[in-house]
Amino acid sequence: MPKAYAYTRYGGPGAEAFIDVDRPAPGRGELLVAVRAAGVNPIDWKLRSGFRRPGDTGTPEFPVVFGSEAAGVVEEVGEGVTGFAIGDAVFGNTVAGGYAEYAVLPASVTAQVPDGLSFTDAAVLPVAAATAYDGIRGLDLPAGATVLITGAGGGVGVAAVQLARAFGLSVVGTAGEGKKDFVEGLGAVHVPSGPDLAARVRAAAPGGIDGVYDLVGGDVLTEAATLLADRSKLISAGASPQDVERLGGSRVVRARTAAVLDEVARLVERGDLDPRVTETFPLERAGAALRAVEGGHARGKIVIEVGA
Incomplete structure (x- = not known):
């Protein structure tokens, strides 16, 4: 039977286990994919x-x-699906998990893997890169403006910095001191995290901050908000809607469409976005892949590679 990595109850790593599953069948509007790579994200362990x-x-x-994201080869096409055929290389969001030999993807949030893009790189685009894209586009800042990205060293932050630069923005990125070289290598001005963050950002960007894309929440979000004259230019993917709205901003609006995935893939093809996959693990070591992300020190993206 096909293998999958799952959590059997709420809790810590002890709740995780490999399980045997039936080969899933795609429903209407869905694709069955033989998984070749699956992205690992903080939301995975948080849900557990x-x-x-x-x-x-x-x-x-x-x-x-x-x-919640995977890339692979189409094995079956569900009823009502057009534009995809058996054997196509695709990537997208999953219906019910991607750390598995097979996954079901909704065709509406699935795109073709372009020639020259690996399954490993494609697998990390649906969650982190697409979230970064939606947030930066949502700020709607003109070229030449300055954006502050909090949590710039994480999976979403790495993509957000690169996309902001590709769209002509100047970027200030917050991250731990240990990620200084990494963040600066992406093209951002690094500001270390910690108390009195707003003062350090003002010193790093004397011309002011025109927009904030927050990926952290909490006190970081509260301090970042003080840097803006126009709070409508505050968008967060790291805080609850209530917390960010209390400060005059808004939660990122996710498009969750194949069109966004196509655009993100094109940005990778053009060299504007490097998925920054920094470590891969086989499915048999899925637990170790999760620990790498759960520890909070991963730079860039972690991927589980599956199958041939």
């Missing part, structure tokens, strides 16, 4: 810990397969 996304209700039916 019991975190609920806004709007989630009830308790999931355990076991729950980890992962």
Whole structure:
């Protein structure tokens, strides 16, 4: 039977296990994909810990397969799907987990893998890169403006810095001192995290901050908000809607469309976006891949590679 990596209850790493699963069947509007690579994201371990996304209700039916993004080869095409055929190389968001030999993807949030783009790089685009794209586009800043990106050394932040630069923005990025060279290598002015963040940002950007894309929340978000004259230019993917709205900003609006995935892939093709996959693990070491992200010190993206 096909293998998958799942959590069997809410809790810590002890709740994780490999399980045997039936080969899934795609429903209407869906694709069955033989997974070649799956992205690892902080939301994966947070969900295992019991975190609920806004709007989630009830308790999931355990076991729950980890992962919300994957790339692979189409094995079956569900009813009503057009534009995809068996054998196509695709990437997208998963319906019910990607740390597995097979995954189901909704065709509406799936795109073709361009020639020259690896499954490993494509697998990390649907969550982090697409979230970065939606946030930077949502700020709608003109070329030449300055944007502050908090959490610039993480998976979403790495993509957000590169996309902001590609769209003609100057970037100030906050991250731990240990990620200074990494963040500066992306083209951002690095500002170390910690107390009195706003003062350090003002010193690094004497011309002011025109927009903030927050990926951290909490006190970092509160300080970042003080840097803006126009709070409508405050967007967060790191805080609850209530917290960011209290400060006059808004939660990032996710497009979740194949068109966004196509555009992000084109940016990679043009060299404007490097997915920055820094470490890969085989499916058999999925737990180790999660620990690398859960520890909070990963630079760039972690990927689980599956199959041939």
